[in-house]
Amino acid sequence: MAAKSDQLLIVVSILEGRHFPKSPRLSLVVQASFDGEHLETDPVEHREQPQFSTELAWELDRKTLHQHRLQRTPIKLQCFTLDSVSKKKESVGYIVLDLRSVQEARQDPRWYPLLSSKYTKQKAALLVGTLLENDSKAAAASPDKIRAKKAAPRQGSGPVSGALPARLEAQLIPDQGYHQVGPADRCGDMFVLSVTVAFATKLEQLIPSTKKLLAEDSGFFFYYSLLGNDITSEPFHNLLSPDFEPERASVRIRSSTQALQAFLTQQSSLQVHLCCGNRSLGSSDVSLSALAAAAATADLEAKGATVEGAFVLQPPPRSKLPALPAELQPTVGVAVTLRREEPAPQVLRGKDPSRAPPLPPAVAPTQKPAASPPLPPSSFRTESEAESLLEEQELDRKLAGGDEGDAPLRHPEGAASSVSVSAPKVSIPSSAHHYCFSLDLRSLAKLATPYPIAAMLRYSYQFFGSSAPIMTSPPVELQRNMEVSLPQSYCAFDFAALPQQLQDTFRRVPLVVELWDRGSSSRDQLLGSASIQLHQVLSSEKTRLGPAGDPGWRQTHQDRIPVVHPQRPTERVAELSYVATLEDLGFIKAKEVLVSDSIQDECPAVPQSSSHPAAPKPSLLPPAPQGPGAPPAPQATRDTLEYRAALELEMWKEEQEDLFDDQLKQKELRHMQALADEWRKRDGEREALVKKKELEFNLLEEKLQKTLCDLEKREKQLAEAELQTQRLQRELRAEHDLTQKELQEASRRLQRESDHLVALEREKVRLMEEERGRLLQQMADAEARYQQLQKEFQLYREQQNQRPEFRLQAEVNLLALEKVELERKLESTTKSKLHYKQQWGRALKELARFKQREQENAMARLKKQQAELEAMRLRYLATEEKDAVRQDRQELDDIRNEINRLKKQEEEKLGPAPAEPDSAPSLNLNESAEEHLSRLLEERDTLLRTGVYTHDDRIITELSRQIQEAMRDRKL
Template identity: 85%
Template sequence: MAAKSDQLLIVVSILEGRHFPKSPRLSLVVQASFDGEHLETDPVEHREQPQFSTELAWELDRKTLHQHRLQRTPIKLQCFTLDSISKKKENVGYIVLDLRSVQEVRQEPRWYQLLSSRYTKQKPALLIATILENDSKAAEPSPETFKAKKAPPRQGSASVTDLLPDKLEAQLIPDQGYHQVGPADRCTDMFVLSVTVAFATKLEQLIPSTKKLSAEDSGFFFYYSLLGNDITSEPFHNLLSPDFEPERASVRIRSSKQLLQAFLSQQPSLQIHLCCGNHSLGSTDVSLSALAAASVDLQDKAAIVEGAFILQPPKRIKLPPLPADLQPTVGVAVTLRREELAPQPSLGKKDPIRGPSLHVPPAVAPSAEQRAQSSSPVQKPPDSSPPLPPPSSPTESEAESLLEELELHKKQAAAAADVEDPGPLLGQPESAADGGASSISVSAPKVSIPSSAHHYCFSLDLHSLGKLSLPHPIAATLRYSYQFFGSSGPIMTNPPVELQRNMEASLPQSYCAFDFASLPHQLQDTFLRVPLVVELWDRGSSSRDQLMGLASIQLHHLLSSEKTRSTGSALEPSWRQTHQDRIPVVHPQRPTERVAELSYVATLEDLGFIKAKEILVSDSSQNERPAVPLSSSHPTAPKPSLQPTVPQGPAALTAPITTRDTLEYRAALELEMWKEEQEDLFDDQLRQKELRHMQALAEEWKKRDGEREALVKKKELEFNLLEEKLQKMLSDLEKREKQLAEAELQTQRLQRELKVEHDLTQKELQEDSRRLQRECDHRVALEREKVRLMEEERGRLLQQIADGESRYKQLEKEFQLYREQQNVRPEFRLQSEVNLLTLEKVELERKLESTTKSKLHYKQQWGRALKELARFKQREQENAMARLKKQQAELEAMRLRYLATEEKESVRQDRQELDGIRNELNRLKKQEEERLGPAPAEPDSAPSLNLNESAEEHLSRLLEERDTLLRTGVYTHEDRIIAELNRQIQEAMRDRKL
């Protein structure tokens, strides 16, 4: 059995039509559209049964066919009328073919009636056959293929639509952060395509009453795909009142208006799914045809498709039909605008940008399956970092290290006191010397923050790892550091995640936020120059960790992303920029080798200006970072503790050192205070955690109570519907029972009436039968009497017939005898002859009279005919004279040319004949002389003979030409050419006689 070819042809055969009105001036054309590709049949005559007999085919592979069947891509046939004079094209109707019904087995053609037909009374239809065929040309390519280059277009010959490619695709330009549609030389404008999911209502109707109304761990969310990017909304856990912030997903597209509209017309509808984990509870289709309309002017305003779209449950889930006010809906707005235009509010009075917007330039948002496995959302606000682990009491090793550090500081202070004079410490301001003890080290210099600096908050969420190319699984841990944020220590994800081949794993404890102050140009310069390098480590069972790969996050993409207004004070607004992407993790020694793929979300929030103040920075980080750290947090590393204190001021150096003034005592006291503080913090965290748990339980109870209430309401609604149905059925049954009782009474009444009528009819029939019996007996008696009389009459008539026959025979004998006697007499024969002659005479007189009348009639007809002939002859003579006068000059010229030609021809023939005769005579003379010797010659005999023969031929030719011209009927003997021919004939005859 031969293997199936991967390349297929979808063949649609348009055979004929029926029930079309007859229109001689118009012709019919059928246009087929599939996946943005349009094919047309040849124009045919617009009659009752037009004959198309055309096959239209599209090429595709099996994988693409499967995708189209999943997306239910239709094959649309549109029938148009074409005016041959004005070239006007009008739509008659259309037919939609289901791609899933097209099989590889040949099926019988079917009649499809035109939808939305202009001919409503006649209901026209088309006979169509569909089949899937193997593309033999694609499966077995010819070795000697030749592909001609496309001829360059002539200037002014092709329109813009003729120059558009048949298949447009959106090509991602990663380094520029946009998609490109069409050739690069024709992409002149930048557009922004935005999709906003604003609100949702009546979502609980998508859950069957037999299923428990509760969300999984991931909750409910909306999912759709935008130019190959999977977008998911923020999860929510309550279907009764969906509470989620409207999110906008935007992609930047570089193209032109014509190319972009053609690309959007080729795209299928945007499918938006309501998902719960890996399952789709319902979906809706948002058509992008309005964005691709040629009438939309994208130069001045944006094209918007918006509205509340009904969510349809999957086909496998059977739900009862719902009224219009209980239909589940989702509010969606799709906007296409130029990048220079500001986004316009849509969806009526609802503002689709109430919350943070999700900008996805070339980034890929997590899919529905990934979203269900991950506990962190796609986009986190900078102030929503995960809680730190509860602090524990300091161990003995931590206390020993702290005491060693304090001893080192003590030695350094003592060495400084021995070298220098009594006074303030080096680098210590007077205010610090005069003041008391401080919790900050006096060796820390102060840094002044300029008033133009901004307060920034940068957060990084390393979302997931996937597409591992190694054959063995690894225990993956990510590590990175970026000194510009004020954190010199590395940030690591913990615990390690097992990453296997062809699997995507979410990273726990991977969110980190940094608060710092910097100048805007300094931030842009650093983000442009220095990438954030993420290291992938394998912390397996081996003795040491192994560096598996490096991923470079280009932070300048974050600066080019869309800015959105963030929540903050009205006086100091803040702006947020978010960038989401998937980047490759390459091998440390072989940069071209790809190890895995990292998905991350980076957010930068500008919180406005910072008031001028001084921040103390430690020496270890003073020369390493240009920005001033304000705070930092990480789930795997607690915030750094404060620096230990040292004595300050000259009084601390000159006063005697007591037990309470020693560094050890202060360190121990600070350690005890830190322990108490940590215990208080731990108790507070426990109380907050208990409060959060109680709130979560209350919310869960409230949610489940709401779910139960919704379920009860739903059940109550169903029961009300059933009760209404039962009431209706009961009322119908009561009506039927009443109708049956009335029908029974009517039937009994009819039975009584019918019985009475039957009795009356029976009596009448009996009376009629008795009367008929008497009448029949009387008639029989009368008939018997008539029969007897008829028999008597019959006997009498038979006797009369016998007597008449005997008399007839007797008379016949007598008549025969009389005839014989009469025939013997001669006067009888003479009389008969006289009678015959008299008849002949009468006949001859009649013929004579008719002949006389005919002669008179023919004389009259002959006279009229002679008069008519005279008129015709006179008219013909006048016409002939006019024609002769008109053609005289032409005939004269023709005669002269003809005579000249004939003369030349006759002279030439005569010369040829004379030459031939002369040659023949010479030859004969030579032969005669050779045979007989010299003899007297007769030079005039042979030439005279030949001349006579040529004269005879010339005379016969002249006679033939004259007779031919006379036979045509155009020429007569009086014409000049005939007279000329007669003269030449006479001369030729005269010459022949001579």
């Protein structure tokens, strides 16, 4: 398992929103803040479900992440509304994300409601996803870069053949010198991705006014990372007028069109940094998605896809530089090109191929590695061998010409870069031809501007060996409806190249001629440009330069082409007439030449680039080689080698004398020019500092005025907020009253339902009481029969006292049988009564619990008073009940005493023998009366203890009446 990368990316995906009110005049922006750094999404339409679809990322290492998690550093997402008319920005809510919940495993996005939301009627929310990614390819020299990079895929986890993986990566193939994007079985084409840093303006705005604009030590340079390779430009030391050659860096990519477009779409952007030492002063983003969109519609073989322009350099977030207007913002000119590489033929033993892709115009074919670690041997082999040969030849032309500065040269084998500036050696292959191209810009006509201009033409074509621009001088006055001739507009170029290489370059790279207005009152102004298609020269008729057998050919093409506006290609500015001539002087004999600044004209095999105001320079090349079997031709005196050598020696002497005089003059001019340039530079620095200070003061004054306006707006907002608060209070009060009414209505409804349920239960109790009354009536009838029997028994007893003993004994036996039967019936009745009594008691208890629960719910507000009244009532009832029970017990004791007294009297009357059989029935009757009285007392006490009945209730009154009757019967 691979080790985890130390560099991480915290990625926050803001996908969409919901429950937002629709507002056509406003836009929505989400600002993410973490550790003092702020990132924003692009403004989107303010509708119910806004679509953001944006990823924001912060770069940090694992140690810093651990510290932030310990400190619980939050990630705050703040949502703003942006007024398109007044540009007013207002907060509508925010979201706080916990950093500890961000994990490396991908999680499903979640809906987060906005806190302190402005939209109170709707619960607005954002769909947000978080992820912690590895960033193993993060560049150490770009501290402000926040672009996410995925690690290389693991072995064995590739996609199924025929389908592209979800995340494409560029893998370096060291032994082949290219990067591979996509599955190997689907990568059949070779592409070239080129990045050109051309120019820069207003760079001094990135430096605070308290610091100097000059970099005395390491200088300033541009830095960017191309597929993991660090690229830096040539250092320069003056921000006011940055002087550096346009440089191109290219990488070869093996892929398919579909996979390469998907790969570029997944890349966020290419960041170009302006650096000083190891510090980034500003950065600009070049969208690679736009390059993928352009590649989808462009012809990658013929023209290629290009994204170019002047991109604004943004200072780092912590630089605290003031905001600048659009005309003072620093910019950098960047062009990103993608084209399909044509398959080159096989090269045997290091020989030059017959064809090679040409170089784009105005781009120096140089390439510099980063100042940090050197690149691997094949990681930056970006051109074919033919391109490497062409770069060597072009650099040798610069070194031999003496008019260009030293330029670094990349080794053709792709090894470590080196710069050779003293006595370089140039190897010219035998298959190369000596060419002479001349261009005569004859006239300008059909001016479209209403005012006259001081016209001057300018062009450069680096394939000819020089990147220095060619200009017509002096400027000519051009007016509408007239045609003027251009003085000193003829220029010829001598160079060596392969025929196929020349044809490919002329077909693919046009020569662009710029039309400038050099007015006296203002600076030079670019009016338009014209493209000369050089391949038309190749299709013209060929004519021989000399007699038959001479290998030289000449092709001439004459045409009139329109000069179009630089921003509006369909608008014609003027018309240019020109004559282009190409001369092929035949093969150049292969040799190795030592180039020197002092004898560069003596090296005929070294390709030269020269400008001729009148006529082309005579050729100094050796004659074409003759065939091995050809007979020697007769030569004239002027055609002999000695004559030509002497003529060349004389011409060389004259040239050396002129060159010596010119060098003295040029040295004097250079010294004077250096003094003037230094004066202008320092004057420009002082002027720039004064302008910068004035701009800062104006910005501070605008900021103060803006602050005053904000304070006034804040006072108005506070007044509006106070009115809104009062309105909200009224609304809350009305809502509270409405809620109170609803609660009262609900309480009344519950009271009615409770009363209805109580009425139903009372009806059930009434039916049960009727049933109980019926049972009590039956018991009363049984008691009446029992009393009647008891009276008959007393009468019988009296009669028995008067009759003989045997008759009395028979009646006693008969009465004993009846007594047993009556006792059985009484026991059965008692059991039935006890069963009904238990059922009735449970029903009463259930009714009491229900009634108590309903009373508690219905009379919650009077609970305390009811509890006190109930307690007083219970104490009163308990006291009364105790008195009644005490009185009943006293009466019962009296009755028992009376019964015992009567028993003793009757025993004394009857005597010991006859009284024994009569004592048992009398005793049983008394005991039955006592049990009946005790049962009635217990039933009344049970009902009173339930708390449902009082002494005034009908059932309690009936029980008291029966108790009084029982007591009277006992007294009898």
